[in-house]
Amino acid sequence: MKGMKRRTKIVLAVVAVVLGSAGTTLAVGARPTSHPVVAADLGTSRAGSDLEGLVDQPGPVTVETVVAADWEVDREGLINLEHPEAKAAGLHPGKEPIRIFLHAFRHPQRGLFLVDTGVEHALGVDPAKSAVGPWVASAMNAETLRVRTDTAAFIGRQSSPISGVFLTHLHADHIMGSPDVPANVPLFVGPGESAGRSAMGLVMGPLTDRELAGKGPLREWRFEADPSHLFAGVLDVFGDGTVWAVAVPGHTRGSTAYLVRTPTGPVLFTGDACHTRFGWEHHVEPGTFSWDVPRSRESLKQLEELVARHPRIDVRLGHQDLRE
């Protein structure tokens, strides 16, 4: 979890120690969410080389990214400070300014989709009354969070309804606009995001459940092994080669990046496969917020190599802007 205060870390550490000393380890922790899950009814498995064969051809999808909020969270969570590049740059633990983005893309036949959910309107009014709730709002360093465009406002100015939400992963800062998304909108997410018990799940599971309350089941992408061995899995989402889901496990089990083909070139939404500009430019994977740092490093490498082979790709990182 991002921006977690020392007090909350201590509570989590105590919970972990107690569970561990009970001889039950973390098997009695909680899952990231108890929200129901079904297989996605979208997505055709393709080879990474198929994606690369099409990626530089202009496509019909248009994209909009807005800044939902400014925030500050722990640098050591965003960037692996043990990485030699981070040490060489003299990076130290501290607060890092970040943003929460709300991305949307419009497909000419399939409609308007969100990539992650931005922030709920109520969070900008009174965090204690939002789905985040007062205790977690404090733990998340929410007093430094400044809402700039809430999701209700964004949806309100669209000319058509939302056809679906493509989540990069289930961390709170990527689903905390969900309460503003109409309940009938399908939510798509990578495989295994709700799997695995941990002490963290005891704290964050109820929050995730609150954010998703009233929504239909999470629809999990069904990735298969990439025959070209470029990625952990690739889906042609609509079967027309315009919108792609790419498995990038590591930050979380089911972390997923999305690539869309627009009239002016491809756009890649990395999610938190890379949070920061430093991480992208110095090839340093996310830090302590990660589920599996070595896998996160491998997934970041695969995305960076994709962009090196196709430098026209417009890369939109998890929490900082490469274009400024």
Ligand SMILES: [Zn+2]
């Ligand atoms: Zn994030």
